[in-house]
Amino acid sequence: AAKGGGRGQYRFYSSELKDGAKLRRQIEEDLRDALVTEQGLEMHYQPLVCAKTSKVKCFESLVRWNHPERGWISPADFIPVAEDTNQIGALGEWVLRKACKDAASWPGDLGVAINVSAVQFANPELPQIVQNALDASGLDVSRLELELTESVFIGDPTATHEMFRDLKKLGVRLALDDFGTGYSSLGYLKNAPFDKIKIDQSFVRGATEDDNNNAAIITAIVSLAGALDMVTVAEGVEAMDELELVRERGADLIQGWIYSKALPQDQVLAKLEAGELEYVPNGPAKHRSD
Ligand code: C2E
Ligand code: MG
Ligand code: MG
Ligand code: MG
Numbered sequence: 488a489a490k491g492g493g494r495g496q497y498r499f500y501s502s503e504l505k506d507g508a509k510l511r512r513q514i515e516e517d518l519r520d521a522l523v524t525e526q527g528l529e530m531h532y533q534p535l536v537c538a539k540t541s542k543v544k545c546f547e548s549l550v551r552w553n554h555p556e557r558g559w560i561s562p563a564d565f566i567p568v569a570e571d572t573n574q575i576g577a578l579g580e581w582v583l584r585k586a587c588k589d590a591a592s593w594p595g596d597l598g599v600a601i602n603v604s605a606v607q608f609a610n611p612e613l614p615q616i617v618q619n620a621l622d623a624s625g626l627d628v629s630r631l632e633l634e635l636t637e638s639v640f641i642g643d644p645t646a647t648h649e650m651f652r653d654l655k656k657l658g659v660r661l662a663l664d665d666f667g668t669g670y671s672s673l674g675y676l677k678n679a680p681f682d683k684i685k686i687d688q689s690f691v692r693g694a695t696e697d698d699n700n701n702a703a704i705i706t707a708i709v710s711l712a713g714a715l716d717m718v719t720v721a722e723g724v725e726a727m728d729e730l731e732l733v734r735e736r737g738a739d740l741i742q743g744w745i746y747s748k749a750l751p752q753d754q755v756l757a758k759l760e761a762g763e764l765e766y767v768p769n770g771p772a773k774h775r776s777d
Contacts, residue, residue: 514565515572517554522577527553530585531749535600535720535740536766538733543764544740545598545632548586549749550578570606579607580616587624587631589752594759598630600662605638609646614653621657632660632683637670640679648678655680662720666708676715684712686738688723695728702732709737730768 521527532546552560569575583601590599607613621628633654640647654661662683663676667690676684686708694701705721712719721733724743733741746766750758758764 511568514554514560514568515574518552518565518569518572518574518578521552521554522574522581525581527555528578528581529553529751530582530589531751532586532589532599532755533742533749534747534766535742536746538721538738538741541766543597543766545600545630546590546593546755547600547634547742547749548582548589548602550582550602551749566604570604575604575606576610579603580620583617583620584623587620587626589755590630591624591626592756596627596630597759598632598660599626600632600634602634602664605636605641608635608639608650609642611646611650613650614657617654617659618657628658632662634662634664634685636664637666637668637672637675640670640672640675651680665722667704673711676711676717681715681717683718683720684708685720685722685742686733691721691723691729691733691743692725693729694732702736705733705736705738713737727768 529551530548531551532548534543535545535547536542537544550562550566552562552565554560566575566578569578586599586601590597593599603613610616617631617633620626621631639650651661660682661680662685663679663681664685665687666684667687686705690701690704690708694705709719718739719737720740720742721729721738722742724730724733724741724745726745729743730741730745745768
């Protein structure tokens with residue numbers, strides 16, 4: 488992981504970081520225990536809703552960790568620790584197996600989208616690990632999507648190309664997550680076999696018609712995706728004016744708290760069993776003031 492540069496040096500000498508390093512080591516050990524005992528780790532599922540019909544199309548799986556002393560820790564905090572301490576393989580495999588198993592009990596052809604980190608993507612065994620999760624769960628491959636970020640392109644181009652080829656050979660769909668942040672290069676889109684582009688939350692959050700830059704970027708991504716035959720998702724839609732904007736700008740799918748946060752499997756099943764496959768936005772139209 489990129490930890491070089493001045494920031495890393497400053498942190499090395501600060502007493503805060505000494506505590507930080509200690510905390511990281513503690514998190515590392517506790518995560519190892521959690522993976523062995525399977526205590527505290529959970530998968531939650533957030534719906535992706537059709538912009539036109541408001542029907543749920545699939546769910547994104549998001550890992551949750553209820554730490555024995557610290558309570559809930561965000562994946563944004565412990566996934567990087569898992570990546571740095573050689574545990575992302577085990578965690579990623581647990582996630583794949585659990586999410587495929589849970590999705591196999593959802594009705595119809597509802598799909599599941601599973602986040603795969605660049606470290607997992609660099610492992611030549613990933614296609615076999617995915618296939619094993621499919622076999623163990625009985626989930627049809629047509630219902631599985633993997634979410635990758637642009638960071639997968641940092642690796643060796645030949646290995647990257649072969650991994651894309653092998654994953655497509657399995658028949659899984661691929662989504663490009665957090666598009667527009669990080670290392671965005673349109674060259675990636677030209678050759679990589681993505682089925683879906685997820686417009687990063689930073690362009691969606693607070694995007695309104697008066698905010699021309701975000702709205703223009705959303706329009707451009709939707710247009711690009713359409714030309715490349717890819718589906719678009721607007722991520723992180725919280726407010727009614729954001730929902731209206733991304734719908735009007737042509738995003739195909741909506742994901743965000745305006746519909747639902749990520750839910751535990753029992754709540755997903757309860758909703759699906761009650762036939763609640765169609766969502767209405769939460770609450771009245773609100774306008775963010777930040
Ligand atoms: P991501 O894949 O981009 O996931 C979307 C994140 O946005 C999730 O955060 C979700 O809870 C949050 N989100 C969704 N709608 C809204 C909204 O309307 N407002 C706001 N403020 N946030 C919203 P979460 O669950 O904390 O996950 C953070 C990141 O951690 C994920 O970003 C992903 O990169 C990573 N991650 C989560 N689960 C896994 C996993 O199972 N495996 C791997 N490798 N990474 C994961
Ligand atoms: Mg994602
Ligand atoms: Mg994302
Ligand atoms: Mg993200």
